[in-house]
Amino acid sequence: MSEQVLKVTDLTTCYGSISAIKSISFYALDREIVGIVGPNGAGKTTLLESIAGSVQPLEGIIEFLGHRIEHWSVLKRRQLGLMLIPQEANIFPMMSVKKNLEVSVILSDRDKREELISYAYELFPILYERRKQIASTLSGGQQRMLAVGIGIASNARVMLIDEPSIGLAPKLVTKFFETLKKIRDDTKKTIVLSEQNIKVLNIADRLFGLEAGEIRFDERKENLSRDAVKDLYLGSIS
Amino acid sequence: MKDHYEKISTVGILLLPLLFVLRGGYLQEVTGYVYLFLIQGYVAWFLFFKSGQPFFGYSVTMAIGAYGTIVLNVMFGWPVLGAMFISAAFAPVVGVILYLATIRAKGFYVSMTSFLLAILFPRLINALQDITGGRSGLYFSGITEFVGYKTLYIIVIVWTVVVAIIFLWLMGTKTGKILTLISENDRLTQAVGINTFRYKLLAYTIAGFISGLGGALYVNYTGFISSIDIEVFTTLYIFFIPLIGGSSLFFGPILGALFVILIPELLVPVERYFRIFFGLIFILVIVLLPEGLAPNVQKLFRRIRKNKE
Amino acid sequence: MGGILSLPVLGVAVIYGITGIPNFAIGVIGVFGGFVTWYFLSYSMGLAIAIGVGVCFIIGWIVQRVLLTPISEMGGDATLFFIITIAVGFVFEGMLRAIFPRPNISLELPRIGTISFAGYSVEGFKIIALLFAIGTLIIIRLMEEHTEVGKSWQATSQNLKLAKLIGIKTTQVFSIASGIGCALACIGAIFWGSLYNLQLSSGWDLGFLGFIVAVVGGIGNIWGGLISALIMGMVMSFSGYLLGGEWQSVILYCIVILVLIIAPKGILGSERSL
Numbered sequence: 001m002s003e004q005v006l007k008v009t010d011l012t013t014c015y016g017s018i019s020a021i022k023s024i025s026f027y028a029l030d031r032e033i034v035g036i037v038g039p040n041g042a043g044k045t046t047l048l049e050s051i052a053g054s055v056q057p058l059e060g061i062i063e064f065l066g067h068r069i070e071h072w073s074v075l076k077r078r079q080l081g082l083m084l085i086p087q088e089a090n091i092f093p094m095m096s097v098k099k100n101l102e103v104s105v106i107l108s109d110r111d112k113r114e115e116l117i118s119y120a121y122e123l124f125p126i127l128y129e130r131r132k133q134i135a136s137t138l139s140g141g142q143q144r145m146l147a148v149g150i151g152i153a154s155n156a157r158v159m160l161i162d163e164p165s166i167g168l169a170p171k172l173v174t175k176f177f178e179t180l181k182k183i184r185d186d187t188k189k190t191i192v193l194s195e196q197n198i199k200v201l202n203i204a205d206r207l208f209g210l211e212a213g214e215i216r217f218d219e220r221k222e223n224l225s226r227d228a229v230k231d232l233y234l235g236s237i238s
Numbered sequence: 239m240k241d242h243y244e245k246i247s248t249v250g251i252l253l254l255p256l257l258f259v260l261r262g263g264y265l266q267e268v269t270g271y272v273y274l275f276l277i278q279g280y281v282a283w284f285l286f287f288k289s290g291q292p293f294f295g296y297s298v299t300m301a302i303g304a305y306g307t308i309v310l311n312v313m314f315g316w317p318v319l320g321a322m323f324i325s326a327a328f329a330p331v332v333g334v335i336l337y338l339a340t341i342r343a344k345g346f347y348v349s350m351t352s353f354l355l356a357i358l359f360p361r362l363i364n365a366l367q368d369i370t371g372g373r374s375g376l377y378f379s380g381i382t383e384f385v386g387y388k389t390l391y392i393i394v395i396v397w398t399v400v401v402a403i404i405f406l407w408l409m410g411t412k413t414g415k416i417l418t419l420i421s422e423n424d425r426l427t428q429a430v431g432i433n434t435f436r437y438k439l440l441a442y443t444i445a446g447f448i449s450g451l452g453g454a455l456y457v458n459y460t461g462f463i464s465s466i467d468i469e470v471f472t473t474l475y476i477f478f479i480p481l482i483g484g485s486s487l488f489f490g491p492i493l494g495a496l497f498v499i500l501i502p503e504l505l506v507p508v509e510r511y512f513r514i515f516f517g518l519i520f521i522l523v524i525v526l527l528p529e530g531l532a533p534n535v536q537k538l539f540r541r542i543r544k545n546k547e
Numbered sequence: 548m549g550g551i552l553s554l555p556v557l558g559v560a561v562i563y564g565i566t567g568i569p570n571f572a573i574g575v576i577g578v579f580g581g582f583v584t585w586y587f588l589s590y591s592m593g594l595a596i597a598i599g600v601g602v603c604f605i606i607g608w609i610v611q612r613v614l615l616t617p618i619s620e621m622g623g624d625a626t627l628f629f630i631i632t633i634a635v636g637f638v639f640e641g642m643l644r645a646i647f648p649r650p651n652i653s654l655e656l657p658r659i660g661t662i663s664f665a666g667y668s669v670e671g672f673k674i675i676a677l678l679f680a681i682g683t684l685i686i687i688r689l690m691e692e693h694t695e696v697g698k699s700w701q702a703t704s705q706n707l708k709l710a711k712l713i714g715i716k717t718t719q720v721f722s723i724a725s726g727i728g729c730a731l732a733c734i735g736a737i738f739w740g741s742l743y744n745l746q747l748s749s750g751w752d753l754g755f756l757g758f759i760v761a762v763v764g765g766i767g768n769i770w771g772g773l774i775s776a777l778i779m780g781m782v783m784s785f786s787g788y789l790l791g792g793e794w795q796s797v798i799l800y801c802i803v804i805l806v807l808i809i810a811p812k813g814i815l816g817s818e819r820s821l
Contacts, residue, residue: 513641517636525618
């Protein structure tokens with residue numbers, strides 16, 4: 001059993017008077033891929049943004065590598081090794097692909113930077129081909145790859161990815177998920193991703209079901225029945 | 239019921255300065271001046287805070303009313319009242335044209351263009367100094383030829399109260415409620431099938447007319463106007479009246495007008511530092527009291543009352 | 548004219564381009580720096596200019612850090628910044644009135660004389676101001692290509708949220724941008740003060756002119772701002788020559804209002820819009 005790198009206890013986040021997530025407890029182990037699944041509006045994005053610090057939770061504890069970080073700024077959390085790749089606006093649109101990656105290594109050691117960028121190119125060769133292109137002129141799928149590339153270049157210990165497969169062609173989704181798995185195997189990082197796509201079952205070690213801001217299940221993939229997932233999306237009949 | 243009480247007390251307080259007529263003198267003169275700005279403050283309250291239209295051309299609409307009256311009366315020999323109303327009717331044209339021109343753009347373009355117009359207008363007056371007198375200004379006897387100065391003062395006070403009542407009444411009607419809706423969420427209002435265009439146009443027209451008439455009254459009261467009186471800062475002072483007073487309460491503009499006009503009067507001995515105070519107070523009000531002073535003063539009173547009991 | 552205008556325009560463009568905040572106070576802050584320079588001018592010219600520009604940089608930094616960045620974090624919109632920065636302008640204009648005894652100064656810098664070009668003679672200072680603006684622009688562009696600092700500026704201006712997430716100190720970037728913008732405005736004010744004269748209210752003219760010229764060029768578009776500064780400078784000179792000084796600014800503002808209405812993104816377009 002490896003250690004818990006990220007641990008969230010009783011986290012509640014509100015927008016105005018509406019609570020988007022209600023006392024969620026959640027954890028991620030070292031070198032694990034955790035999939036947060038649930039329908040639209042379940043609070044997946046809010047959970048990830050609360051962990052990364054983009055939104056301020058109302059109450060609850062967030063522990064990361066043994067530190068209490070719930071009152072830390074985004075920057076401080078990032079320096080400790082937490083990185084969120086948002087669902088939208090996740091690239092620098094008017095910069096070249098190369099520059100996008102170059103600016104993302106800003107917090108890494110100088111001698112490791114080249115290595116990180118070439119690793120991103122290795123995973124997504126298309127990015128190397130188009131390294132001089134302005135990012136906003138890439139196709140939707142390529143932009144998504146660049147976003148993950150930015151995440152890799154940032155060399156965070158835990159990478160939070162919000163809905164990476166949204167808008168991708170089904171064939172691409174499978175390939176994309178395989179790449180994420182490869183990243184985990186190569187770099188020994190923890191990846192937490194929120195997903196609506198059921199294919200996430202193929203790569204995640206553990207699945208965390210979220211509906212209407214509350215936990216539905218938290219199971220290792222082996223223990224999870226398909227019905228539980230189906231219920232989550234379709235709503236239980238009873 | 240409580241709302242009703244507030245309205246009556248507002249009108250009551252607004253009418254109080256009529257007592258100054260008995261004494262006359264400096265106090266009366268300043269109060270008249272405060273009220274003339276209060277009219278403009280109400281216009282800003284209505285257009286900016288209640289209808290959500292980011293218009294900054296109050297000094298322009300006011301100036302059109304003022305200069306229009308002089309030009310029509312003195313140069314074309316029109317009767318004063320006719321000149322006042324006709325020039326006031328011209329004032330909304332500015333707001334309406336700006337609104338129509340920037341209709342597809344976002345709110346900030348309206349504020350930007352109207353503000354630039356407020357910078358431009360006094361310069362235009364300067365450039366046309368053969369007609370307008372430019373910086374040295376124009377003297378105007380106007381209505382004081384027929385009625386006494388005291389009567390004019392009473393007219394100013396009563397008209398301010400009428401303006402207040404008109405706006406109060408307007409915000410209570412269906413039109414007012416739709417305007418509030420527009421200020422809160424323009425797109426949603428449009429989505430539920432309300433013709434927002436018509437209502438906004440109406441808001442600009444009413445605001446422009448009342449501001450223009452206020453300007454016409456201003457030039458009658460002061461008997462003088464120059465390009466310096468309608469500098470861009472005038473528009474800012476007018477805008478700050480409801481801002482300081484509190485945008486959500488009708489009571490607010492009164493407090494704001496007293497503040498904006500009287501504080502400078504009181505600070506004359508330290509005039510050099512006036513702008514610093516002014517700027518700092520605005521920043522503090524916006525940052526610390528985004529609802530303005532009035533609601534907070536009310537809260538304070540309520541707390542004091544509670545402590546007594 | 549256009550040459551000198553290009554400096555505050557550049558200041559506005561730098562601040563707006565990076566922070567997304569329209570700052571109307573930089574003209575006043577720049578003139579404040581001009582007065583500071585004038586105050587120290589009798590000691591040494593270089594020192595005086597350095598102090599003036601430095602003071603402006605620090606003021607820009609502090610205003611941004613203490614006031615504008617927190618407000619933008621709370622989600623202020625352009626109209627709010629418009630009001631707030633004008634209030635900031637009031638404060639600094641008030642400080643000018645309070646600190647400096649004379650309302651009207653002229654900076655006595657050594658003149659370079661006029662330069663004749665194709666039958667026109669141009670004041671040397673105007674050329675220098677323009678070259679200075681272009682030079683600054685080129686330096687900024689080079690920094691954006693080759694240095695980490697420049698890249699993080701660019702990243703901040705393009706996607707603030709992501710810039711924060713990848714670990715750029717955006718608060719610091721904002722403060723520096725504001726400082727540079729105000730320093731540029733100060734240099735503009737120094738040139739202005741040595742060619743014409745600086746009054747207490749010059750700051751507003753400089754700031755608003757800078758802003759509207761930046762609007763015409765496409766706000767946030769730095770090259771557009773520079774070109775528009777030159778065009779508007781010429782427009783002002785010609786309209787002044789043909790119709791008289793009083794009409795100069797009337798024509799200028801009319802053009803700007805028309806540009807705002809017809810082409811809200813400026814004549815050259817802009818990545819950002821208001």
